[in-house]
Amino acid sequence: MVNITVFLSQSLIQDDMVLKDRNVVVIDVLRASSTILTALVNGAKEIIPAESVSVAARISKGLGNSILCGERNGKVIEGFKMGNSPFEYTPEVIAGKILIFSTTNGTLSITKSKYAKNCVIAGFLNLTAVANYLAELDEDFTIICSGKLNDFCIEDAVAAGMLIAKLTELKGKSNYQLLDSGYISYKLAKLLGYKNTKPDTNKIFNILKDSEHGKYLTSLGFGDDMKYCSELDVYDKLPFYKNNVIKLKETFEAEATEKSKMKRVNISNKLHLGNKE
Ligand code: MLT
Numbered sequence: 001m002v003n004i005t006v007f008l009s010q011s012l013i014q015d016d017m018v019l020k021d022r023n024v025v026v027i028d029v030l031r032a033s034s035t036i037l038t039a040l041v042n043g044a045k046e047i048i049p050a051e052s053v054s055v056a057a058r059i060s061k062g063l064g065n066s067i068l069c070g071e072r073n074g075k076v077i078e079g080f081k082m083g084n085s086p087f088e089y090t091p092e093v094i095a096g097k098i099l100i101f102s103t104t105n106g107t108l109s110i111t112k113s114k115y116a117k118n119c120v121i122a123g124f125l126n127l128t129a130v131a132n133y134l135a136e137l138d139e140d141f142t143i144i145c146s147g148k149l150n151d152f153c154i155e156d157a158v159a160a161g162m163l164i165a166k167l168t169e170l171k172g173k174s175n176y177q178l179l180d181s182g183y184i185s186y187k188l189a190k191l192l193g194y195k196n197t198k199p200d201t202n203k204i205f206n207i208l209k210d211s212e213h214g215k216y217l218t219s220l221g222f223g224d225d226m227k228y229c230s231e232l233d234v235y236d237k238l239p240f241y242k243n244n245v246i247k248l249k250e251t252f253e254a255e256a257t258e259k260s261k262m263k264r265v266n267i268s269n270k271l272h273l274g275n276k277e
Helices: 032-041 053-060 106-111 124-137 154-171 180-192 201-210 212-219 223-230 249-276
Strands: 002-007 023-027 046-049 066-072 098-102 118-122 141-145 176-178 239-242 245-248
Touching: 002 154, 002 180, 023 106, 023 124, 023 154, 032 046, 032 098, 032 106, 032 118, 032 124, 032 223, 032 239, 032 245, 046 106, 053 066, 053 098, 118 124, 124 154, 124 223, 141 154, 141 180, 154 176, 154 180, 154 201, 154 212, 176 180, 201 212, 201 223, 212 223, 239 249, 245 249
Parallel strands: 002 141, 002 176, 023 118, 023 141, 046 098, 066 098
Antiparallel strands: 046 245, 118 239, 239 245
């Protein structure tokens, strides 16, 4: 039996140790999760999440090849080069760069997960990829819905519910145990868009467009972001947060393979040298 814990706002996590050694899924549909995924798919070298503007500025000092990115209240932070719209993160701008990224809620959820066993970042854009990963993992996990300004937001709760619904389809309802927050997310997803085993993408778009944050972003001129962030399963990719950086899971794996190859070469060189001496 897999236990699913859901925090309906990142502000409910008061102590980072709560997430120690847990499998964590961070959701911030509008827009941090969606932007992080887009940036990595478009070739960003890595993303360093920062919990505050001052921490981001400190990290960037002396770090070449990096760009300060993020938002407060949806707008580009003063002195930063890029905001938080996924459309800004084109390969021409960010390929090969280190992005130092600070957002109002999303990067708080991520940095609070620094002691997690595994931390994956999810949105509608990679919902099935995350569900498949969790189904295979088959261990207890915690979903953090980043929320809005220390409070609940509907789009993250619906994404959490759809993830749970997808998992119950893959592994059966009896494989999962939900507390009230998970149960309400699941029921909300069923009610608002997850019908007959397939989510209705138009409904997802309407939820995002009509949400409190969606309306606010539209008022700032980011109406197109809602359409983009509501697209389902565009990417079969998993952004992972590990050792204070975010990279795609496959990048972490390739680096680990390369490292162990180098280690083997070093050992064999040493043995070779030893035989000669
Ligand atoms: C956040 O982290 O609060 C969001 O990603 C805000 C935004 O829409 O830029």
